[in-house]
Amino acid sequence: MSQDAHVDSATAVLWDRGGTKHDMIATRTFGFWLYLLSDAMIVSSLFASYLVLGHRVNAAAGPSAGDVVHPIAAFWGTVLLFSAILAYGGAMVGLKRGDRRAVLAGLGGAFVLGAGFLFVEGRDFAELALHGMVPERSGYLSAFYTLVLYHGAHLVFGLLWIAVMMAQVARQGFTANVIYRLLNLKLFWFFQGFVWIYVFSFVYLTGALHVH
Amino acid sequence: MLVDYPGPWTFLLGRLDAREIPLQNPILLWTFVLVSVGAVAVIGAVTYYGSWGYLWREWLTSLDHKRIGVMYCLLGVAMMFRGFIDGVMMRTQQLMAVGPKSPGYMGALHGYLPPYHFGQIYSAHGTIMILFAITPILVGIMNIIVPLQIGARDMAYPYLNAMSFWLTAAATGLVMISLFVGDFSHAGWVGLSPLTELAYSPGVGVDYWSWAVQIGGVGTTLASINIIATIIKMRAPGMSWTRMPIFCWTALSASVVGLSSFPVLTAAVALLSLDRYAGTHFFTPGLGGNLMLYTDLFWIWGHPEVYYVVLPAFGILSEIIPTFSEKPLFGYVTMAAASIAIGGVSWSVWLHHFFTMGAGPGVNAFFSIASMLVGIPTGVKVFNWAFTLYRGRVRFDVPMLWALGALVLLLTGGLTGMMLAMPAINYTVHNSVFVVAHFHNMLNVVGFACFGAINYWFPKVFGFRLDERTGKLAFWFFSAGTVVLFGSMYALGFMGMPRRMDYIPFTSWRPLLMGEEAGILLFLVASYYFVKQLFVSIRDRAKNRVTASDAWGTSRSLEWLTHSPVPFYNFAVQPHINSRDEWAWRREHGLGHVRPDRYEDIHLPDNTPLPVMLGACAFALGFGLVWRMYWLAASGLVGIVVLVIARSFQDGPGHTVPGARIRQMEASYAAAPGEVGAARDPVGGVAAWQTASAPRPRAGDGRPARP
Ligand code: HEM
Ligand SMILES: [Cu+2]
Numbered sequence: 010m011s012q013d014a015h016v017d018s019a020t021a022v023l024w025d026r027g028g029t030k031h032d033m034i035a036t037r038t039f040g041f042w043l044y045l046l047s048d049a050m051i052v053s054s055l056f057a058s059y060l061v062l063g064h065r066v067n068a069a070a071g072p073s074a075g076d077v078v079h080p081i082a083a084f085w086g087t088v089l090l091f092s093a094i095l096a097y098g099g100a101m102v103g104l105k106r107g108d109r110r111a112v113l114a115g116l117g118g119a120f121v122l123g124a125g126f127l128f129v130e131g132r133d134f135a136e137l138a139l140h141g142m143v144p145e146r147s148g149y150l151s152a153f154y155t156l157v158l159y160h161g162a163h164l165v166f167g168l169l170w171i172a173v174m175m176a177q178v179a180r181q182g183f184t185a186n187v188i189y190r191l192l193n194l195k196l197f198w199f200f201q202g203f204v205w206i207y208v209f210s211f212v213y214l215t216g217a218l219h220v221h
Numbered sequence: 222m223l224v225d226y227p228g229p230w231t232f233l234l235g236r237l238d239a240r241e242i243p244l245q246n247p248i249l250l251w252t253f254v255l256v257s258v259g260a261v262a263v264i265g266a267v268t269y270y271g272s273w274g275y276l277w278r279e280w281l282t283s284l285d286h287k288r289i290g291v292m293y294c295l296l297g298v299a300m301m302f303r304g305f306i307d308g309v310m311m312r313t314q315q316l317m318a319v320g321p322k323s324p325g326y327m328g329a330l331h332g333y334l335p336p337y338h339f340g341q342i343y344s345a346h347g348t349i350m351i352l353f354a355i356t357p358i359l360v361g362i363m364n365i366i367v368p369l370q371i372g373a374r375d376m377a378y379p380y381l382n383a384m385s386f387w388l389t390a391a392a393t394g395l396v397m398i399s400l401f402v403g404d405f406s407h408a409g410w411v412g413l414s415p416l417t418e419l420a421y422s423p424g425v426g427v428d429y430w431s432w433a434v435q436i437g438g439v440g441t442t443l444a445s446i447n448i449i450a451t452i453i454k455m456r457a458p459g460m461s462w463t464r465m466p467i468f469c470w471t472a473l474s475a476s477v478v479g480l481s482s483f484p485v486l487t488a489a490v491a492l493l494s495l496d497r498y499a500g501t502h503f504f505t506p507g508l509g510g511n512l513m514l515y516t517d518l519f520w521i522w523g524h525p526e527v528y529y530v531v532l533p534a535f536g537i538l539s540e541i542i543p544t545f546s547e548k549p550l551f552g553y554v555t556m557a558a559a560s561i562a563i564g565g566v567s568w569s570v571w572l573h574h575f576f577t578m579g580a581g582p583g584v585n586a587f588f589s590i591a592s593m594l595v596g597i598p599t600g601v602k603v604f605n606w607a608f609t610l611y612r613g614r615v616r617f618d619v620p621m622l623w624a625l626g627a628l629v630l631l632l633t634g635g636l637t638g639m640m641l642a643m644p645a646i647n648y649t650v651h652n653s654v655f656v657v658a659h660f661h662n663m664l665n666v667v668g669f670a671c672f673g674a675i676n677y678w679f680p681k682v683f684g685f686r687l688d689e690r691t692g693k694l695a696f697w698f699f700s701a702g703t704v705v706l707f708g709s710m711y712a713l714g715f716m717g718m719p720r721r722m723d724y725i726p727f728t729s730w731r732p733l734l735m736g737e738e739a740g741i742l743l744f745l746v747a748s749y750y751f752v753k754q755l756f757v758s759i760r761d762r763a764k765n766r767v768t769a770s771d772a773w774g775t776s777r778s779l780e781w782l783t784h785s786p787v788p789f790y791n792f793a794v795q796p797h798i799n800s801r802d803e804w805a806w807r808r809e810h811g812l813g814h815v816r817p818d819r820y821e822d823i824h825l826p827d828n829t830p831l832p833v834m835l836g837a838c839a840f841a842l843g844f845g846l847v848w849r850m851y852w853l854a855a856s857g858l859v860g861i862v863v864l865v866i867a868r869s870f871q872d873g874p875g876h877t878v879p880g881a882r883i884r885q886m887e888a889s890y891a892a893a894p895g896e897v898g899a900a901r902d903p904v905g906g907v908a909a910w911q912t913a914s915a916p917r918p919r920a921g922d923g924r925p926a927r928p
Contacts, residue, residue: 016799018810024817025458025795036377036454043446047484054488054521058503058514067509069502144501145224148509151501155492173866186872 037189038196045200048163052204055156056211062152069147074216077142077153079133083213086129087205090164093122094202101195104183112178112191119198120171123164130161153212160208163201170194224500227423235850236425241403246338247327253401282828284379285789286364287682289386293361294675296386300393301354305748307346312741314339320728331724339723340407341426345396347410348430351526352437353393355664358671359533360385360444363472365682367448369780369787370466372457372796377450379826380868381443387836388440392433395843399429403847406430409721411523412493414504414515419497425847428497431490432843438487445479448472457779459798463557466778466802467550470557471536474564475529481568482525489518498846513578520571528567531663532560534670535602538624540778541677542606545621546613547775549802552605559598559605566595576644577651585644592642599635603628618773619692623673626700627666634662637711655714658707665703672696672751679758680772684786686765688757695750698743706740709733771813777802784890790823790878793887816887820880827875835864 065073100115134154137143144154174194177187230236243249267273280288317323318332326333334342368376376382399405406426408416412434417427452473456465492503493515502510543550550556572580572588606628615621637659640646650656672695680686713733718725725734758765771781781804783792794817800806807813842857844850 016806018799018806018812021799021812022459022797023799023807023812023815025797026817026819026821031454036450039454040378040381040446040450043449043480047442047446047480050481050484051488054485054518057518058488058492061511061514062503062509067511069507069509071509144495144499146508148502148505148511151495151503151509155495155501155503169862173869177869181872184872186869190869 033185034189038192041193041196045196055159059152059156062148067148071147072142073149073219075219077137078213078216080213080217082129082133083209086126087209089122089126089129090202090205093119093126094199096122097195097198104191107183109178109182113175116171116175120168123168127161127164157208157212160201160204167198167201223498224419226419230849235848237848242401249400278828281833282830284383284826284828286368286376286382287787289382290361290364291682293357293364293386296390296393297354297358297361300349304346304349304354307342309741310342312738314723315725316734316738318723319725319731319734334723336723337407341405343721344406344409349396351410352434353396355530355667356441357389359530362674363448363533366678366780367451367469367472369791370469370778371452371455371460372779372792373451373455374791376447377454378447382447383832384835385440385444387832388839389437391836391840392437392440394840395429395433411519414512415506417493418505428847431494432846434490435487436839436843438483441479442483445476448476449480457795457798464798464801467539467556468536471532471560474560475532478525478564478567479529482522485518486522489515516575520574523574524571525567528563530667532563534667537670537674538606538627541620541624541673542609544773544776545616545618546610548609548613551608553801555601556605559601562598563595566591570595573642576647589642589644593639596635596639603631619689619696620673620677622693622696623669623676627669630662630666630669634659634666637662650714652719653714654710654718654720657720658710658714661707680767681780681785681787684767685758685762686767686772688754691750691754691757695747695754698747698750702740702743702747705743706737709736709740771804777805779803788886793817793820793883820883822880823878823883825875825878831864831868835861838864
């Protein structure tokens with residue numbers, strides 16, 4: 010009756026002696042990919058909301074994309090963010106060599122550059138607020154701020170995580186736990202760059218074309 | 222940035238003051254008294270028996286997937302009871318408030334529930350049943366069964382597993398406390414927009430709903446991640462994809478659906494919260510909001526969610542039906558493919574929930590056809606089950622009864638779904654109780670499958686079978702209730718009765734409303750027998766003790782290879798998989814009793830209180846936000862961050878159980894009658910249960926004696 014009659018029951022292996030060891034680092038990284046997928050779903054929902062609320066009606070006779078976005082400021086932000094990602098890449102090279110100081114330097118660089126991005130973004134938003142362009146003004150501005158700040162909030166969290174990892178690398182060195190966390194943080198950090206590519210193209214570059 | 226809302230606010234208590242505790246409402250007062258007495262009784266009993274330490278060490282801080290699964294199921298069953306009471310209240314109100322002459326009591330014009338209270342009850346009922354009853358029960362069952370079926374020692378991430386559970390528990394706590402402190406949303410389980418906006422619902426009800434949904438949503442997303450990773454990464458050697466039990470396939474498909482859809486719900490409800498707290502205009506009627514955006518986002522989650530719950534139910538049927546037909550499952554490959562296909566198609570049908578909203582014929586036609594496509598893989602499954610039954614030696618044990626009942630319900634529910642999926646029909650019955658009957662019909666499929674699963678796997682987890690007589694009575698009363706209640710409801714739907722009515726203008730509907738009431742009374746009897754079944758079974762556990770690893774004698778998949786009740790380490794040595802139905806294969810080749818000759822050390826993670834504390838922080842965060850006690854919310858949030866960081870600094874070495882001890886435990890399982898008990902450490906290890914010394918022949922030696 011069994012479908013796999015070709016396995017000979019007389020000689021079949023019944024128990025896995027020696028225990029197949031599951032690769033802990035690979036399992037952890039895989040789970041983190043799944044988390045990123047779920048986060049990408051939230052980002053897509055926010056993008057969908059931004060596109061839906063990008064209609065003129067949703068600006069409620071207030072400012073629309075052309076008045077709000079500053080692609081030049083965002084460009085400098087982009088440069089900083091991608092340098093931060095590059096710095097993290099440097100930390101990963103250090104990890105391959107098992108070089109603690111290189112990893113710490115890379116993480117530190119990523120921290121400073123990421124903070125720089127947040128500074129540029131914050132200054133941009135402060136200026137907008139000064140001109141009365143606040144999220145409460147219209148559906149469009151609500152969607153704009155929420156999308157961009159969702160990315161920003163991730164960076165804040167990323168900075169915190171980098172700080173924690175610097176402490177762990179300095180204290181514990183490269184234990185398996187530290188290594189998988191560094192790999193996951195890499196995914197997280199690069200993912201923010203990936204999201205930003207879309208934000209920059211769809212919000213800032215496309216928005217700049219919408220002058221009326 | 223924060224918006225203005227009516228009413229006072231203090232720093233310490235936010236919007237909360239003593240008047241928010243609804244002592245003036247007799248129903249809530251009595252519920253409150255009842256719940257308090259119950260709580261005191263439970264706390265008293267635990268204290269009296271000195272079980273706090275046991276409860277804390279063995280359950281609340283446990284990372285064991287079986288215990289977490291059992292806690293999930295208990296939470297879900299308890300909440301199902303709560304949702305059921307809501308249902309009884311709604312039925313009774315609708316029966317009492319028929320026609321202009323119907324009297325009113327307790328401040329209601331008609332019936333006994335004023336509209337605002339009635340609205341809260343139906344909103345709570347839907348939210349609870351879908352998110353806090355059925356979902357936890359299914360997640361619990363997947364938690365227990367998936368690792369066993371794939372021969373794993375635990376889930377891929379035991380710590381995350383506990384965290385998911387405690388987040389769900391925190392969210393459930395928010396829903397429950399809204400009964401006694403403040404009120405709950407009155408805007409339906411779907412959160413009808415823009416009724417949920419602050420301008421139209423200025424109270425805290427919608428906030429309770431929204432934070433509970435968000436916290437619970439995070440918990441379920443994390444649970445989905447865990448189940449996917451477990452299935453992909455932790456399968457025992459030899460278990461290729463085509464040897465994986467169908468329940469695991471459906472768990473995988475459901476978890477992919479859950480992982481990809483729950484974040485959308487979180488996003489939709491979070492945007493609503495931004496509207497309510499930060500004054501944004503996502504879904505407001507004015508200033509550039511768009512309420513259809515909410516409706517779309519909600520149903521982009523909402524429809525996949527119904528498949529998130531129905532897919533594991535399909536998996537359960539696929540395990541129960543072969544066991545009690547004494548045949549392998551018919552059409553394994555198509556079954557697996559259909560599970561994945563249903564998960565895929567479920568993503569492209571959400572608009573059928575609002576055909577009437579004016580999307581235009583092209584869009585409606587697309588979503589209509591997509592919705593009907595779901596019928597194809599579902600049909601494949603139904604035929605596969607039917608062919609499994611065909612010429613099988615069918616036994617009508619309690620799990621099988623529930624499974625067969627689910628099959629019948631699936632047929633009617635699927636057919637009415639097809640009807641609803643045709644826009645021309647939909648325009649006439651949309652927002653009528655016909656829709657309510659359709660989805661209760663479908664969700665009852667899930668309910669039947671859950672009851673079937675509880676009866677089927679109970680002996681695996683606890684080591685004794687559930688009582689047969691009371692189980693059958695529960696099944697028949699439940700089935701009768703389903704037919705009477707939802708039959709009447711379908712009819713009322715055809716007569717045009719809108720859903721969510723607290724007052725019924727037409728006295729001619731009274732007979733059918735009485736039919737509905739009769740149906741729910743039958744449910745009441747069924748619940749009595751279900752509780753009695755649990756009670757009788759625990760009392761007479763010695764009689765129903767399972768003496769073999771395979772409680773039913775004809776089970777097929779891997780979980781029946783290890784002992785009942787399952788020891789904490791699941792499998793003493795990881796099994797090597799040789800066949801699709803590994804246990805059936807070993808049994809049929811006379812290998813059922815072959816035990817490993819050598820045992821190795823087993824490494825397990827230590828228990829930890831952090832997940833409980835995380836849940837408590839999440840509760841504080843939610844409660845603080847609901848009442849706008851910002852200091853409490855902030856402390857909850859900071860608490861969560863601190864706990865996560867703290868966890869990452871303790872590298873949790875875990876502990877090792879030496880092979881010698883494993884050998885000892887294994888020997889005790891196979892020992893002669895009467896000698897067992899002391900060394901046992903089963904998942905359901907309530908001390909009292911272990912003292913019963915029933916005869917216990919060699920484990921795994923085939924079928925138990927059956928009449
Ligand atoms: C054969 C597949 C199915 C089809 C074609 C189908 C079709 C539909 C349609 C068209 C509606 C919208 C009716 C309206 O509001 O006018 C609907 C509502 C609903 N269905 Fe199904 N359905 C199917 C299976 C299921 C399953 C498997 C479940 C759950 C286990 C389910 C649960 C629901 C729920 C919860 C609602 C309505 C919720 C609400 O409006 O509050 N359906 N279905
Ligand atoms: Cu649907």
